Amino acid sequence: MADYFIDVLLDEGRLQAIKDAGLGDNIKYRFAGELKLVEVHVSEDTKNKILKEFDTARTDSRNAITDVPVAFLRELYHQVVKTKSLGDEAVEATLAKVDEIKDLAAKESEYLPAPEID
Amino acid sequence: MSRFLIQRPLPHGGRLVERVVRDPERAKKMIKGCPTYDIKPTLHYESEVPVRNVYREIMSICYGFFSPVEGSMCQAEVERILKERRLLNEWIFPYPLVFDISKDDFKKLGVGSGDRLVLNLKGKPFAILDIEEVWEISDTEELADKTFGTPEDNPEVVREKFNKKHPGWVIYKSLNPIVLAGKYTIINEPIFRAPFDRFWYPPRKAREEFDKRGWRTVINHQTRNVPHVGHEFLMKNAAFTGDLEPCHGILVNAIIGVKRRGDYPDEAICEGHEAVNTGGYIKNSRHLPTICLWDMRYGNPLESLLHGIIRQNMGCTHHMFGRDHAAVGEYYDKWSTQILWNEGIPSFGFPAPPTDVPYGLEIRPQNMREFSFCPTCKEMAYSETCGHEREKLSGSFLRGMVAQGVQPPAIIMRPEVFKVVVKWWKHFNYPFCNEKYVINKEKELEVDLKDL
Numbered sequence: 001m002a003d004y005f006i007d008v009l010l011d012e013g014r015l016q017a018i019k020d021a022g023l024g025d026n027i028k029y030r031f032a033g034e035l036k037l038v039e040v041h042v043s044e045d046t047k048n049k050i051l052k053e054f055d056t057a058r059t060d061s062r063n064a065i066t067d068v069p070v071a072f073l074r075e076l077y078h079q080v081v082k083t084k085s086l087g088d089e090a091v092e093a094t095l096a097k098v099d100e101i102k103d104l105a106a107k108e109s110e111y112l113p114a115p116e117i118d
Numbered sequence: 119m120s121r122f123l124i125q126r127p128l129p130h131g132g133r134l135v136e137r138v139v140r141d142p143e144r145a146k147k148m149i150k151g152c153p154t155y156d157i158k159p160t161l162h163y164e165s166e167v168p169v170r171n172v173y174r175e176i177m178s179i180c181y182g183f184f185s186p187v188e189g190s191m192c193q194a195e196v197e198r199i200l201k202e203r204r205l206l207n208e209w210i211f212p213y214p215l216v217f218d219i220s221k222d223d224f225k226k227l228g229v230g231s232g233d234r235l236v237l238n239l240k241g242k243p244f245a246i247l248d249i250e251e252v253w254e255i256s257d258t259e260e261l262a263d264k265t266f267g268t269p270e271d272n273p274e275v276v277r278e279k280f281n282k283k284h285p286g287w288v289i290y291k292s293l294n295p296i297v298l299a300g301k302y303t304i305i306n307e308p309i310f311r312a313p314f315d316r317f318w319y320p321p322r323k324a325r326e327e328f329d330k331r332g333w334r335t336v337i338n339h340q341t342r343n344v345p346h347v348g349h350e351f352l353m354k355n356a357a358f359t360g361d362l363e364p365c366h367g368i369l370v371n372a373i374i375g376v377k378r379r380g381d382y383p384d385e386a387i388c389e390g391h392e393a394v395n396t397g398g399y400i401k402n403s404r405h406l407p408t409i410c411l412w413d414m415r416y417g418n419p420l421e422s423l424l425h426g427i428i429r430q431n432m433g434c435t436h437h438m439f440g441r442d443h444a445a446v447g448e449y450y451d452k453w454s455t456q457i458l459w460n461e462g463i464p465s466f467g468f469p470a471p472p473t474d475v476p477y478g479l480e481i482r483p484q485n486m487r488e489f490s491f492c493p494t495c496k497e498m499a500y501s502e503t504c505g506h507e508r509e510k511l512s513g514s515f516l517r518g519m520v521a522q523g524v525q526p527p528a529i530i531m532r533p534e535v536f537k538v539v540v541k542w543w544k545h546f547n548y549p550f551c552n553e554k555y556v557i558n559k560e561k562e563l564e565v566d567l568k569d570l
């Protein structure tokens with residue numbers, strides 16, 4: 001059992017990709033089933049790496065790792081789908097791109113793309 | 119008539135202050151030959167970023183939000199406020215409000231008591247200050263400490279010594295040393311830019327609007343946030359307080375002023391609350407989102423006192439106060455506001471609650487905890503009523519969701535409200551206030567002025 005976790009939120013598009021990656025059984029439903037997410041489990045060591053790389057990151061009372069850059073979360077979602085993993089493997093693959101993520105994160109306070117909603 | 123009916127209170131101090139000259143010819147005569155001064159923002163004493171603009175205080179004073187305050191305070195009045203939170207005319211008031219300038223500017227102006235100073239805003243005549251007294255703040259840090267209290271002097275509620283991490287303390291610490299005290303009068307009414315214009319209900323207009331809508335009882339909701347469903351339930355349920363029937367109206371009053379990075383933009387806050395009624399979650403005829411200009415001091419119990427004054431002046435009968443009301447950090451006990459309104463805070467001059475001291479307030483406090491989703495009850499449930507484990511919604515979780523562009527479930531944030539967030543996100547290229555927004559806002563302010 002992993003010590004920490006990161007919530008990866010799923011909209012309809014992501015939900016299908018997670019199911020296609022064979023991770024459908026791990027989808028969690030919150031708020032009367034309206035919010036769907038998967039938890040990526042993170043070991044103590046990997047948690048420390050994340051906190052070291054991103055100075056805003058912290059853990060909350062539920063042991064969730066929060067306040068990481070959006071770019072990190074976006075990449076983590078992609079890596080979950082790619083590695084078909086909800087554990088350190090996905091996080092390690094994400095951290096392998098840490099320089100790229102940091103570049104994007106630096107620009108995040110200037111510009112974040114808005115979602116297209118109707 | 120039932121003796122249990124609650125009537126709309128008089129303004130604080132007995133009458134509404136209104137110091138606005140609307141006749142331009144008269145205004146021109148009033149300022150003829152007077153020296154002028156361009157209003158400058160108060161800059162952070164270290165980083166020099168704007169932390170306050172006195173124009174917002176002048177607006178709130180002259181339109182009566184801060185009745186019975188009429189201007190920049192003289193030294194004796196500031197000292198009395200710091201000692202017992204009372205004006206020289208006895209009415210309770212939490213904060214010193216002053217028109218401060220640098221020694222250099224004071225020398226250049228060469229004005230003194232008896233002089234009339236024209237205050238320009240964005241290069242146009244805006245208001246006058248009839249100087250009654252010039253005095254000097256000997257130590258702005260001491261003023262800042264005394265304004266908010268210290269653990270030694272105010273052990274009932276102050277838990278930590280204030281410092282530069284507290285934005286309200288920074289405002290007082292950053293003041294210029296020379297105070298020009300005297301009454302303000304607006305002589306050229308500023309025009310609010312959209313979307314703020316349609317939320318501008320100064321006290322007289324608010325009271326007239328309440329009359330039009332047949333609202334006798336009105337409960338106020340203080341906000342500096344885009345509403346999520348927890349806020350909506352707080353508003354709807356707090357409104358069941360009232361007298362023989364629930365409150366007729368819910369007044370949302372957003373404090374508009376200097377922003378901190380990470381806050382939602384003021385535009386999204388106003389329109390987000392409006393979306394609650396356009397979406398029908400609270401029907402339009404019971405709900406009125408409005409604004410008040412003020413650079414938040416985050417003084418928790420003291421801020422709640424100011425909120426009580428503002429909303430009583432607007433005509434409210436009730437005021438909701440939550441945990442950590444208008445607070446930042448852990449300087450105050452998180453229930454300080456409740457302590458003030460339940461029993462008083464003697465060291466701040468309140469041996470009894472502000473509603474139970476002479477020259478106090480009439481507005482009724484309504485202290486509520488919080489609502490969150492209960493998967494067992496399958497509804498938004500009140501923390502003190504529901505006996506199940508509820509799905510708590512933290513601010514950082516919701517912000518994280520918004521930042522990722524994931525549409526929050528309707529049970530967390532209404533789609534109409536999220537649409538407003540996205541609208542301003544596209545406008546500012548960012549969902550929250552970033553450095554650029556904060557700097558631009560203080561340059562452009564919320565208003566424009568015409569030539570006089």
Ligand SMILES: [Zn+2]
Binds near residue numbers: 493494496499505
């Ligand atoms: Zn329940």
